[in-house]
Amino acid sequence: MPVATREWQLAARPHGEPTPDDFRLVELERPGPAEGQVVVRMLVMSVDPYMRGRMNAGKSYAAPWEIGETMKGGAVGRVVESRSPAVPEGSLVLADAAWRDVAVLDAAHVRVLPELPGIPPSYYLGVLGMPGLTAWVGLFRMAEFREADAVFVSGAAGAVGSLVGQFARLNGASRVVGSAGTPEKVRWLTGELGFDAAFDYHDGPVAELLRDAAPEGIDVFFDNVGGEHLEAAIGAFNEHGRGALCGAISGYNAVEPPPGPRNMFLMVGKKLSLRGFIVGDHTDMRDEFTTKVTRMVTSGDLVVRETVRDGLDDAVDTFLDLLRGGNTGKMIVKLAEG
Amino acid sequence: MPVATREWQLAARPHGEPTPDDFRLVELERPGPAEGQVVVRMLVMSVDPYMRGRMNAGKSYAAPWEIGETMKGGAVGRVVESRSPAVPEGSLVLADAAWRDVAVLDAAHVRVLPELPGIPPSYYLGVLGMPGLTAWVGLFRMAEFREADAVFVSGAAGAVGSLVGQFARLNGASRVVGSAGTPEKVRWLTGELGFDAAFDYHDGPVAELLRDAAPEGIDVFFDNVGGEHLEAAIGAFNEHGRGALCGAISGYNAVEPPPGPRNMFLMVGKKLSLRGFIVGDHTDMRDEFTTKVTRMVTSGDLVVRETVRDGLDDAVDTFLDLLRGGNTGKMIVKLAEG
Known part of the structure; x- marks a missing residue:
C-alpha cells in the first residue's frame, strides 16, 4: 500500500x-x-x-x-x-x-x-549524534586537546560549540572561552555552562575581545564561525597552538569570499596547526564517544x-x-x- | 692573547x-x-x-x-x-x-x-645542515608525505625548496611541481632537478599557473613564500591535502601584512591541514636525516x-x-x- x-x-x-x-x-x-x-x-x-x-x-x-x-x-x-x-x-x-x-x-x-x-x-x-561526535573529534583528535590547555570556541552557544566547551572544561582545560551572538547566550555560557569567559562578537573587534577574555593566550581553537574569528585566534595562539576548523557559518551565505586572515605568517613562528575536518571521516571514534558522553549526560555533568x-x-x-x-x-x- | x-x-x-x-x-x-x-x-x-x-x-x-x-x-x-x-x-x-x-x-x-x-x-x-633538515622535517613529518602524493613547492629553487622537490621525487611522488622567480630557475627545476613542472610566479596569477602545472591537484604543499602562493595551494589541494609552512619570504620585508587567503573555508570541506614549523623543534630526526642524505649526496642521486x-x-x-x-x-x- x-x-x-x-x-x-x-x-x-x-x-x-x-x-x-x-x-x-x-x-x-x-x-x-x-x-x-x-x-x-x-x-x-x-x-x-x-x-x-x-x-x-x-x-x-x-x-x-x-x-x-x-x-x-x-x-x-x-x-x-x-x-x-x-x-x-x-x-x-x-x-x-x-x-x-x-x-x-x-x-x-x-x-x-x-x-x-x-x-x-x-x-x-x-549531544549523542553528529554534532556531539563533531565536538568530540574536533577537540580530542583534530586539536589534540590536552589537560591544562586554554580553549577558545567560536559559536560557543550552538549545538557543537556548547559541547566543545563543556568537554574541555570536564577534561581539565585551564581556561574555556567562547564567543556568541547575543548577550543572553553569553550569560548562558559563563553561567550554566561554566565557561571562564565569553563575549558577544558584535561588541568590538574579535581580536580585542579575545585578548580580554584570554589574556594569557589560547592553545586550542575550535572554529564554527571562520572569518574574523579565525584571524583573532591565530593572533591569540600560544606556541604550538592547534585549531580544529569545523565550520565557517559567517561565510555560508556570502556571495563573495570574506577576506582571509592577514596573519598567516604567524603559523610558522608560533608553529601553529590548523586542521579542517568532516565528522564522517572519524566514525571510528563513535563507540568511545557514545559510551563516555552517555555517561556524562545521565550523570548530569553535561548541560x-x-x-x-x-x-x-x-x-x-x-x-x-x-x-x-x-x-x-x-x-x-x-x-x-x- | x-x-x-x-x-x-x-x-x-x-x-x-x-x-x-x-x-x-x-x-x-x-x-x-x-x-x-x-x-x-x-x-x-x-x-x-x-x-x-x-x-x-x-x-x-x-x-x-x-x-x-x-x-x-x-x-x-x-x-x-x-x-x-x-x-x-x-x-x-x-x-x-x-x-x-x-x-x-x-x-x-x-x-x-x-x-x-x-x-x-x-x-x-x-644540504646536510639546517636547510636540509628543514626540507626533510617539513616534507616527511609536517606534511606527512606518502608515496604517490603530488607535491607543490614554492620557492623551489632555493636552498630548502630544491631539496624538498628532490626528496619527494626520490621517494615516489606522483608529480613534483615548483615555483621560482626567474626563467633560468624554472629551467633548472624541470631540467637538472627532474621536477615534472615548474613556473615563474611573475607570469600570471599563481592559482592559474599552478592549475596548469598540476591539473589533477596537489596533495602536499611545502611553502617558503606565503601570500598568493598559499591561497593558490589551498585552492589546488585535493581532499586531505597537507601543507607544511616553512617560511613566507614574500612578506619578510612587508611593512603591512599581505592579504590573507580568501579561501580558508575550503579547509573544512577538503579536510586540509596546515602546519607551521621551526626546524629546531625536530632535531630528533637529525640522525636519520644525516645518514640517508649523506648517502644520497655521495651516490649522486641528489643534485x-x-x-x-x-x-x-x-x-x-x-x-x-x-x-x-x-x-x-x-x-x-x-x-x-x-
Missing part, C-alpha cells in the same frame, strides 16, 4: 541568504515497503548549518542537493510498519531520512536506538540544551532562523509525539 | 627592505680562549631568509637581534687553537658562530664534522647546487641579494680557504 508523505524539496539554489521561495513543501505518495524495508513515522528532525552548503551547486565534500529533490538530514522516528525482522515495529530509529514526516527506508540504513531514561529521542540528533520548534510546515523557517543564530544549543524540529 | 676579529653588527632595525646602512662591519679584539674554548677560523658562513625576521623587534620564536650586537648565523671553520681535548686543533667544526671571520667559542657549542670525499664544508650549511659569494666585506650585500632571490640553491659566503 502506498505511503502518503509530506516532504520539503529544494525549489531553487539560494543566492546569498536563502528565502522561503527557494523551498517547497509537497505531498507525495511513496511506494509501500518492500521486503527488508520499514516505514518510519518521524518524531524529530535536524536542521544544521552544514545544510546551507548542500544547497549550492559545485564540488564540495558531499554532492550538492539537486533541485526538485527532497532535502536530506538526520531524523529520529518510530517504526510503524516493518518488513525486516532486524528492525521490528515499535523500534526507535535514527536515519538520514530527509525533511519529511514519514519515510520508507531500507532497514540496513537505519540505526536502532536504545531507549534510556533521561535520553529523549532528540538527543540522538544533538544539554535544545531549541525545539514545532512542525514540518515551519521547518524551513526554523532552518533560516538557525542560520541567523536563533538557536541556543541544538535546533530541533519536532514532528510528532511518540 | 686577544684575538682580532671582523664582525657584522646590526646598526639599526630595517623598516621594510633592509639597506646597507642598517649594518656595520667592525674590527674587534676578543679575549683569547679560556680553558675549554677553541679559536675557529671560519671558512664559509650562511645567509638565510629567516635572518630577516631576527632584525625586527618584538616577540617571535627566537629573540630578536639587538642593535649593536654581532649578527648570528651558522658557519663552518677550522680550529686554529684549542684549549679543549675534545676538539683538537685542525678539526672542522660547525657552529652558530655569527657573522665574523674568526670566533672564540666554547668547545661544547661546536660540532666536529666528518671530512668525507665529495662533501665540502659548505654542505653542512645547506646539490650552491651560489657562492666571496668575502665577509660583501656578506650584507649577499644577504640582501638572497632576499631578492639572487641565489639558486644554497647561498654561501666564502670567508677563507681551508
Whole structure:
C-alpha cells in the first residue's frame, strides 16, 4: 500500500541568504515497503548549518542537493510498519531520512536506538549524534586537546560549540572561552555552562575581545564561525597552538569570499596547526564517544540544551532562523509525539 | 692573547627592505680562549631568509637581534687553537658562530664534522645542515608525505625548496611541481632537478599557473613564500591535502601584512591541514636525516647546487641579494680557504 508523505524539496539554489521561495513543501505518495524495508513515522528532525552548503551547486565534500529533490538530514522516528525482522515495529530509529514526516527506508540504513531514561529521542540528533561526535573529534583528535590547555570556541552557544566547551572544561582545560551572538547566550555560557569567559562578537573587534577574555593566550581553537574569528585566534595562539576548523557559518551565505586572515605568517613562528575536518571521516571514534558522553549526560555533568520548534510546515523557517543564530544549543524540529 | 676579529653588527632595525646602512662591519679584539674554548677560523658562513625576521623587534620564536650586537648565523671553520681535548686543533667544526671571520667559542657549542670525499664544508650549511633538515622535517613529518602524493613547492629553487622537490621525487611522488622567480630557475627545476613542472610566479596569477602545472591537484604543499602562493595551494589541494609552512619570504620585508587567503573555508570541506614549523623543534630526526642524505649526496642521486659569494666585506650585500632571490640553491659566503 502506498505511503502518503509530506516532504520539503529544494525549489531553487539560494543566492546569498536563502528565502522561503527557494523551498517547497509537497505531498507525495511513496511506494509501500518492500521486503527488508520499514516505514518510519518521524518524531524529530535536524536542521544544521552544514545544510546551507548542500544547497549550492559545485564540488564540495558531499554532492550538492539537486533541485526538485527532497532535502536530506538526520531524523529520529518510530517504526510503524516493518518488513525486516532486524528492525521490528515499535523500534526507535535514527536515519538520514530527509525533511519529511514519514519515510520508507531500507532497514540496513537505519540505526536502532536504545531507549534510556533521561535520553529523549532528540538527543540522538544533538549531544549523542553528529554534532556531539563533531565536538568530540574536533577537540580530542583534530586539536589534540590536552589537560591544562586554554580553549577558545567560536559559536560557543550552538549545538557543537556548547559541547566543545563543556568537554574541555570536564577534561581539565585551564581556561574555556567562547564567543556568541547575543548577550543572553553569553550569560548562558559563563553561567550554566561554566565557561571562564565569553563575549558577544558584535561588541568590538574579535581580536580585542579575545585578548580580554584570554589574556594569557589560547592553545586550542575550535572554529564554527571562520572569518574574523579565525584571524583573532591565530593572533591569540600560544606556541604550538592547534585549531580544529569545523565550520565557517559567517561565510555560508556570502556571495563573495570574506577576506582571509592577514596573519598567516604567524603559523610558522608560533608553529601553529590548523586542521579542517568532516565528522564522517572519524566514525571510528563513535563507540568511545557514545559510551563516555552517555555517561556524562545521565550523570548530569553535561548541560544539554535544545531549541525545539514545532512542525514540518515551519521547518524551513526554523532552518533560516538557525542560520541567523536563533538557536541556543541544538535546533530541533519536532514532528510528532511518540 | 686577544684575538682580532671582523664582525657584522646590526646598526639599526630595517623598516621594510633592509639597506646597507642598517649594518656595520667592525674590527674587534676578543679575549683569547679560556680553558675549554677553541679559536675557529671560519671558512664559509650562511645567509638565510629567516635572518630577516631576527632584525625586527618584538616577540617571535627566537629573540630578536639587538642593535649593536654581532649578527648570528651558522658557519663552518677550522680550529686554529684549542684549549679543549675534545676538539683538537685542525678539526672542522660547525657552529652558530655569527657573522665574523674568526670566533672564540666554547668547545661544547661546536660540532666536529666528518671530512668525507665529495662533501665540502659548505654542505653542512645547506644540504646536510639546517636547510636540509628543514626540507626533510617539513616534507616527511609536517606534511606527512606518502608515496604517490603530488607535491607543490614554492620557492623551489632555493636552498630548502630544491631539496624538498628532490626528496619527494626520490621517494615516489606522483608529480613534483615548483615555483621560482626567474626563467633560468624554472629551467633548472624541470631540467637538472627532474621536477615534472615548474613556473615563474611573475607570469600570471599563481592559482592559474599552478592549475596548469598540476591539473589533477596537489596533495602536499611545502611553502617558503606565503601570500598568493598559499591561497593558490589551498585552492589546488585535493581532499586531505597537507601543507607544511616553512617560511613566507614574500612578506619578510612587508611593512603591512599581505592579504590573507580568501579561501580558508575550503579547509573544512577538503579536510586540509596546515602546519607551521621551526626546524629546531625536530632535531630528533637529525640522525636519520644525516645518514640517508649523506648517502644520497655521495651516490649522486641528489643534485646539490650552491651560489657562492666571496668575502665577509660583501656578506650584507649577499644577504640582501638572497632576499631578492639572487641565489639558486644554497647561498654561501666564502670567508677563507681551508
